[in-house]
Amino acid sequence: MRGEARINTNRLKSFPKRILVHNPKGGVGKTVVAALATEWFLYRGLTVNLIDADGNHSSQEWIDNNRDEGREIVTPIDPDIEIVDTKGAPGSAAAFLRASDLILTPFQLYGYDLSEVIEMFDSLPIDLRRSLGFIPNRVRAMGLTCEQRDGFDQIENLIRQEGTGQLLPGLVDRVAVYPNLFNGSRVNFFEQHAGNGTSVVNAQQEASHLFKEVERLLGLGPRAPR
Ligand SMILES: Nc1ncnc2c1ncn2[C@@H]1O[C@H](COP(=O)(O)OP(=O)(O)O)[C@@H](O)[C@H]1O
Numbered sequence: 001m002r003g004e005a006r007i008n009t010n011r012l013k014s015f016p017k018r019i020l021v022h023n024p025k026g027g028v029g030k031t032v033v034a035a036l037a038t039e040w041f042l043y044r045g046l047t048v049n050l051i052d053a054d055g056n057h058s059s060q061e062w063i064d065n066n067r068d069e070g071r072e073i074v075t076p077i078d079p080d081i082e083i084v085d086t087k088g089a090p091g092s093a094a095a096f097l098r099a100s101d102l103i104l105t106p107f108q109l110y111g112y113d114l115s116e117v118i119e120m121f122d123s124l125p126i127d128l129r130r131s132l133g134f135i136p137n138r139v140r141a142m143g144l145t146c147e148q149r150d151g152f153d154q155i156e157n158l159i160r161q162e163g164t165g166q167l168l169p170g171l172v173d174r175v176a177v178y179p180n181l182f183n184g185s186r187v188n189f190f191e192q193h194a195g196n197g198t199s200v201v202n203a204q205q206e207a208s209h210l211f212k213e214v215e216r217l218l219g220l221g222p223r224a225p226r
């Protein structure tokens, strides 16, 4: 992918912008979203600190794997963006909630996952619900299944009823792309060149769509021209 203008950091009013990635359930894509968000903001010319608050240390392993590839991705001191990747357990984000500008909640569009996520949303104080963005993950590339469509409807209804929170662009199920991300790479995910129509290019486009919305929610200035 190419052609994205860099963010002018002079426009950022307060540093760092803090993103919390949370869902009380494991295996829903928190670390994928945290890693992609890190890659996106690096790609946009910002410095990032990715904080691994999960005892499984998947984010830390990804940081280490990139370092082994010769790429240092984290800036622990005075970063522009701070991203906290949490553990998939109820209450694991409590310490970070108040300090966050934005809570990103990847989830899968299945009944059981949804009920946990809805319960988590309901348990948040109202002011924090406003800064929560739901990210449907592992959406079927060929279009939604009936169950996924129902899941979308449930989240949309919840947001409408409560009058707060937002549904962000989702990520497609791309087994050829996301598991490999964790191996680390010499090249930023968004700068990797792949042929048109390949899963990598599709994933880059889907993720850039998502993170432009994330930038908007963080108040990072007008959208950059394509
Ligand atoms: N959109 C996706 N497409 C394909 N595989 C995915 C996707 N999102 C997550 N995965 C895979 O699912 C597994 C769990 O994701 P992960 O981000 O580690 O979840 P969590 O941090 O919530 O426990 C990982 O192996 C990851 O590569």
Ligand SMILES: [Mg+2]
Binding pocket: 030, 031, 032, 054, 058, 059, 085, 086
């Ligand atoms: Mg994780």
